[in-house]
Amino acid sequence: MKYPFSFAIIATVMIIFGAMAPFPPAYGLEGSNANPTADFKIENAVVKIFATRRNPDPSKPWTKHAPQEASGSGVIIEGKRILTNAHVVLYASQVEVQANQGGNKISATVEAIAPGIDLAVLKLEDETFFNNRQPLERANTLPDVKDAVMAYGFPVGGISLSITKGIVSRIEFASYSYPVSGLRIQIDAAINPGNSGGPAVVDGKMIGLAFSRRGDAQNIGYIIPCEEVEIFLRDIADGVYDGKPALFDDLQSAKNPALRSFLKLDKDVEGIVVHEPVDGGVTYPLKKWDVINRIGDNILDNEGMVKLKTNLRVDFRYFIQKIAKKGRVPLTVVRGGKALSVNVSPVVNRPLLIPSLNGAYPSFFIYGPIVFSKATLEFVGKIISSKNNLFTALSIVGSPLATRLGDKPAFNGEELVVVSSPAFPHKLVKGYSSLGGEVVKAINGTAIKNLKHLVEVLRDSKTDFIKLEFSQRGGETMIFPRKDMVNATEEILTDNGIRSQGSPDTLAVWNSKPPQ
DSSP: OBBBHHHHHHHHHHTTTSSOOOOBBOOSSOOOSOOHHHHHHHHHTTTEEEEEEEEEETTSSTSBBHHHHHHHHEEEETTEEEEEEEHHTTTTTEEEEEEETOOOOEEEEEEEEETTEEEEOOOOEOOOGHHHOOOOOOOOOOOOTTOOOEEOOOOOSSOOOOEEEEEEEEEEEEEEEEEEEEEEEEEOOOBOTTOOOOOEEEEEEEEEEEEOOOSSSSSHHHHHHHHHHHHHHGGGGSSOOOOOOBBBOEEEEEEHHHHHHHTTTTTTTEEEEEEEOOOOOOTTTTOOTEEOOOOOOOEEETSSEEEEEETTTEEEGGHHHHHTTTTTEEEEEETEEEEEEEEOOOOOOOOOOOOTTTOOOOOOOEETTTTEEEEOHHHHHHHOOOOHHHHHHHHTOOOOOHHTTTTOOSSOOOOOOOOSSSSSSGGGGOOOOOOSSSSSEETTEEESSSSSHHHHHHHHHOOOOEEEEEEEETOOOEEEEEHHHHHHHHHHHHTTTOSBOOOHHHHHHHTSOOOO
């Protein structure tokens, strides 16, 4: 079994644009009356969250989508804070919190957010809200499969707290939003849009936070377990979220007999094969064809799994967050038939040529009627979700948006620069057929490294014409009168109600010295 990260990237793109539903939890009126006092404490710790969001528009990076009202759920934690999902408050210009059975909405701010693991912490403007509301106790161990679980939250279809009952169905270490992976608990209690951020409870203690459901299946919902919550809270204790350390080496199964013979593996040796190290440098401790068979004292099987409990196996990379010390993880590998110990330093991010916005707004630059921007997963996601099968067409013509999705940058600072949208109507583009989505290859023969470099080339150009070339096959080369492009820009901005020629980072480059 190979572990290609490209599938995780595609899944991330699907989540961004709704093919998998990142809006979860509870639906119904089932509950437990075994301990009314305990039930009241749990219900009193669950809140409803209201957010006004202005999401970016990757194809129109100079603007944002219209404000959207959204709601989710949250739970009170220590420090007079609210824990919820990142996607509930991501890009929110206004956040409010309402208590269960409460009427007033209290203004809140986002104190910390981690879109990758889908967690966020809110602080309230009026902390008297917490005077009669206590944090919900969190379990310090994982639940067992088949444990009875209750999901609390405020899903669509009503205004009061909803409680559903089910069991813990599965526990696994899986991709959240690439490149972030973590433990994930599957439950069969009904969860629905609006319950994102609501707690799941076993025996009166929170075992995790509801965060998504499978839109193509029934009774499959997912919980972020408390272990992941604790890692997130420890990370933000200094006021900055650094991210989860991970290994991003490309791996494959060691089950094939011929492969095992080639690797000189004894019959009793199991492990996972390093197909391609994430770093090919001579100092990187893992090499191609290494067989990782232990992480710390934990033995891997031929699929890279480690037994956690009698009936529970998880991906060995789970133990990175358990045993890493001073930024190093001890591994035992078999290399050339001999076992040796190595220490690997996990990293919090795998550089991607086409990265996620990760909560930021896209950079852009407008030059005449053409809009340039950086390629992002969100931009590719919009192409994938388009009705005209544009992504398929880009694959056929060899566009890097398709052929290099999941690649690392080929050199430090490499970005794909795209024409993010169709050209603005203007005589300068008469006869050209730009539909948006083209990747810029070169300007006046100079290969473009990134968006900043493109702005520099345009700024410093002294030629009469600007020659714009694209990377995909079968396209066209655009020729523009340079001075006319510069002179037309302000008029185009005014006609289209655009306030700025570029984002702050590109304008800083453009204005660093006068255009030629």
